Structure formats: C-alpha cells, structure tokens
Amino acid sequence: MSGGSEQARKTAEGLEYLTGFGNEHSSEAVPGALPIGRNSPQRSPLGLYAEQLSGSAFTEPRSHNRRSWLYRIRPSAAHPRFTLAADNGALRSAPFTEAPADPNRLRWNPLPDPAPGTDFLAGLWTLGGNGDATQRSGMAIHLYSANASMTDRVFSDSDGELLIVPERGGLLLRTEFGLLSARPGEMALIPRGVRFRVELQDETARGYVCENYGRPFELPDLGPIGANGLAAARDFRAPVAAYEDAERPTEVLNKFCGNLWTATYDHSPLDVVAWHGTHVPYVYDLRSFNVLGSISYDHPDPSIFTVLTSPSDTAGLAGVDFVVFAPRWLVGEDTFRPPYFHRNVMSEYMGLIDGAYDAKAEGFVPGGGSLHNMMSAHGPDRETFDRASAAELKPQKIDDGLAFMFETRWPITATAQAAGADHLQGGYDDVWQGLERHFRA
Numbered sequence: 001m002s003g004g005s006e007q008a009r010k011t012a013e014g015l016e017y018l019t020g021f022g023n024e025h026s027s028e029a030v031p032g033a034l035p036i037g038r039n040s041p042q043r044s045p046l047g048l049y050a051e052q053l054s055g056s057a058f059t060e061p062r063s064h065n066r067r068s069w070l071y072r073i074r075p076s077a078a079h080p081r082f083t084l085a086a087d088n089g090a091l092r093s094a095p096f097t098e099a100p101a102d103p104n105r106l107r108w109n110p111l112p113d114p115a116p117g118t119d120f121l122a123g124l125w126t127l128g129g130n131g132d133a134t135q136r137s138g139m140a141i142h143l144y145s146a147n148a149s150m151t152d153r154v155f156s157d158s159d160g161e162l163l164i165v166p167e168r169g170g171l172l173l174r175t176e177f178g179l180l181s182a183r184p185g186e187m188a189l190i191p192r193g194v195r196f197r198v199e200l201q202d203e204t205a206r207g208y209v210c211e212n213y214g215r216p217f218e219l220p221d222l223g224p225i226g227a228n229g230l231a232a233a234r235d236f237r238a239p240v241a242a243y244e245d246a247e248r249p250t251e252v253l254n255k256f257c258g259n260l261w262t263a264t265y266d267h268s269p270l271d272v273v274a275w276h277g278t279h280v281p282y283v284y285d286l287r288s289f290n291v292l293g294s295i296s297y298d299h300p301d302p303s304i305f306t307v308l309t310s311p312s313d314t315a316g317l318a319g320v321d322f323v324v325f326a327p328r329w330l331v332g333e334d335t336f337r338p339p340y341f342h343r344n345v346m347s348e349y350m351g352l353i354d355g356a357y358d359a360k361a362e363g364f365v366p367g368g369g370s371l372h373n374m375m376s377a378h379g380p381d382r383e384t385f386d387r388a389s390a391a392e393l394k395p396q397k398i399d400d401g402l403a404f405m406f407e408t409r410w411p412i413t414a415t416a417q418a419a420g421a422d423h424l425q426g427g428y429d430d431v432w433q434g435l436e437r438h439f440r441a
C-alpha cells in the first residue's frame with residue numbers, strides 16, 4: 001500500500017458523521033462559524049462568505065425543496081474563466097446517440113485495468129443512459145477504475161447527482177461539506193454541483209456510478225409497509241464540516257451539459273468552514289438495508305428492494321430507482337424462488353458488488369454488469385431454473401452476494417465504446433438456450 005492510500009484509509013477510519021436522510025443538518029469546523037438565527041448576516045462570523053447552493057427551484061414544494069448555506073473562506077464566484085477541457089476522456093452524456101438503442105440482452109465483464117496514474121475522474125467510463133442532461137431528465141451509467149488519488153483537482157457535476165457504488169477499494173471523498181468514506185458494500189451520494197475530490201484508500205478502486213439528471217434521489221414511500229422498513233433514514237450519514245485552507249493552484253473540472261470544463265483556481269474550493277441545509281452528500285451501508293419479502297408464497301416485485309428513488313411527474317414512475325439485492329431469507333412455499341422470467345417496461349442495469357446473484361449461475365461477475373432493456377425477456381438461466389424447480393423448499397438464506405440495479409423509465413442506449421467493447425460478452429443469449437420444453441397436453 002502506498003503512503004497516500006494508507007493515510008487516506010486512516011483518515012477514513014477516524015471520520016465522524018451526522019445521521020439522517022433529508023434532515024436539516026448543520027455543522028461547523030470552527031466553533032462560532034455558523035450564523036445563528038439568519039442565513040446571511042451583514043457580516044458573517046469569522047470573516048466568512050455566505051453562499052446558498054440550491055438543489056431545487058426556489059419555489060418547489062417544501063417536501064422537495066433542497067438548499068444548503070455554505071460559509072466559506074472565498075466565495076465560489078471568485079473564479080477564473082472556465083474553458084472546454086481538451087477532451088472528455090471516456091465520459092459521455094445524454095442524449096445518447098452514438099449507437100442505436102439495442103433490444104438485445106447485453107452483459108459486460110469488468111473494465112480492463114487502467115493505465116498507471118488514472119484517478120477517479122480520469123477513470124470514469126460511460127456505459128450508456130437515457131434522457132437529456134440539458135433537460136434535467138434521465139440518467140447515465142458510468143463505471144470507474146482508478147489507481148491514483150485525485151491531487152490538486154476537484155470535480156463537480158452540474159448535470160446531475162452522482163450515486164457511487166464502490167465494488168473494489170475504498171474511496172475517501174473530500175467534499176465541500178466534509179469527508180466521507182465509501183467502501184465496497186456502501187454507496188455514496190454526491191448532490192448536483194457539489195465539488196469533491198476522490199482519494200483512494202487502497203491501491204486500486206473500481207465501481208459503478210449512476211448519474212441522475214432528474215429529481216434528486218429520495219427515500220421511497222412505504223405505503224402499507226408502514227412507518228419502518230427498507231432503508232432507514234437514520235442509517236444515512238452526512239459529513240461534518242471540514243475545510244482546506246490551501247493557497248495553491250487547484251484545477252476545478254465542471255461537467256456541464258455533457259462536457260468537462262476546466263479552470264485553475266489559486267486556492268482549493270473545498271474551503272467551507274461551516275454549513276447547514278438539506279442539499280448534502282451521504283454515505284449508506286447497503287448491508288443495513290431492511291429486506292422485506294414474502295412469508296407465504298411467491299415473491300414481491302423487486303421494487304420491494306428500492307433503496308432510493310428519483311421520482312418523475314407521474315406518481316409511482318421513477319426516473320431511476322436504486323435497488324439492492326441484500327442478504328435475505330427465502331421461505332416461500334410452493335414458489336419458484338429465484339427472480340421470475342419477465343419482460344419489463346422499465347429498463348434494468350444490474351451490477352454485482354460481491355459474490356454471486358441468485359438468478360445467474362455464472363458469467364455475471366463482480367465489477368461486470370448486465371443490461372436488460374425495455375421489454376427484453378430475461379430471468380433465470382437454465383442451470384438456475386433446473387435447480388430451483390427441483391429444490392426442496394426449506395428456509396434458505398441468500399447471503400453469498402450483494403447485487404444492485406439501476407432501474408429506469410426509459411430505454412438505455414449504450415455508448416459506442418460500450419457497444420463495441422472488448423469486455424462485452426459474446427453469447428450472453430446462450431444462458432437461456434437449452435431451457436427444455438416440458439409441456440405435456
């Protein structure tokens with residue numbers, strides 16, 4: 001382990017957090033830095049600049065309104081002109097028009113290892129997505145593979161919030177709001193427009209990112225489930241204020257309407273000494289998800305595993321859902337217990353964080369992913385079908401893996417690099433071949 005990653009890991013282990021999703025959080029790194037009783041006093045405490053960061057229109061309903069007040073050493077407005085970055089690397093944005101939307105079932109192996117010196121931002125590789133970043137609708141799926149920490153540069157995404165799912169290696173996220181640790185088995189959520197830097201806690205890091213152009217993720221309604229269950233608001237952790245007082249050149253990369261724009265500041269913009277509000281980053285341990293399911297027969301639709309949802313203007317129709325398949329018991333009687341065969345109007349991208357998934361015996365590997373687009377037929381493979389159809393139905397603990405899904409309302413169009421990737425598996429259709437005819441009239 002390099003000295004840098006060891007330091008990042010030690011820093012990550014000692015972090016403190018605030019708890020509660022959607023709370024009106026507040027934090028100050030220096031006592032007295034946070035104004036009391038007003039947001040923008042004539043002179044802010046300690047000579048700080050007050051600045052509001054809005055994550056929703058000023059006038060959206062209170063239940064959806066998001067904003068934070070930041071008290072910083074320099075105002076964000078004091079920055080040099082942004083220019084287009086030399087290129088966007090392997091980062092792409094909606095609308096996705098490089099390749100036709102494909103009705104076939106697709107599956108990828110993990111990304112190949114990156115060149116030495118590749119940090120999180122340089123290691124982002126876009127698989128595909130939908131919608132239009134400029135219309136604040138839809139989503140993109142990115143993977144990342146990195147072997148270096150970001151140094152003297154920070155990233156912010158004006159196009160959407162970033163839901164980061166580490167699969168290999170821990171991340172130390174240094175944000176304007178403070179520090180977060182996100183290790184495999186956890187997820188991190190960076191709101192739209194929040195600047196952050198990613199340092200590696202291990203030699204390498206790999207994982208998935210859902211870039212949500214639409215309404216910010218929120219906890220799903222629970223309906224008849226009641227007041228508790230699924231992801232608990234109190235299990236989401238927000239950072240405490242921590243600031244960099246660094247007068248050194250720092251590159252700020254801003255993803256704006258699909259392109260990376262760059263400006264070199266003469267200071268670190270991670271200089272927020274105190275803050276309060278609701279537009280804040282979070283980290284959440286996926287294994288703390290309270291899994292609910294059938295205790296009689298059949299099993300519920302996978303929406304029962306929704307951790308966070310980005311609602312659309314149509315009730316119940318998500319722009320994108322983040323769904324986790326966490327360890328759980330299966331006890332259904334006279335029930336085919338793996339996920340059933342189905343065709344879905346929604347489009348499903350699945351990734352695997354650890355272990356195996358109960359509908360696929362092989363080929364779906366950690367760091368890889370599968371895409372089952374709108375109305376594409378899928379379900380258990382032959383081996384899984386045969387085994388589950390003959391299994392003795394005693395209570396069974398599924399605890400050998402952690403898979404997740406980004407499920408979205410619109411078809412996902414792959415990028416050219418994803419449609420033509422060497423790590424795109426050939427012959428994925430074959431997993432459903434050999435499903436024998438059993439019909440007897």
Ligand SMILES: [Fe+2]
Binds near residue numbers: 342372
């Ligand atoms: Fe599915």
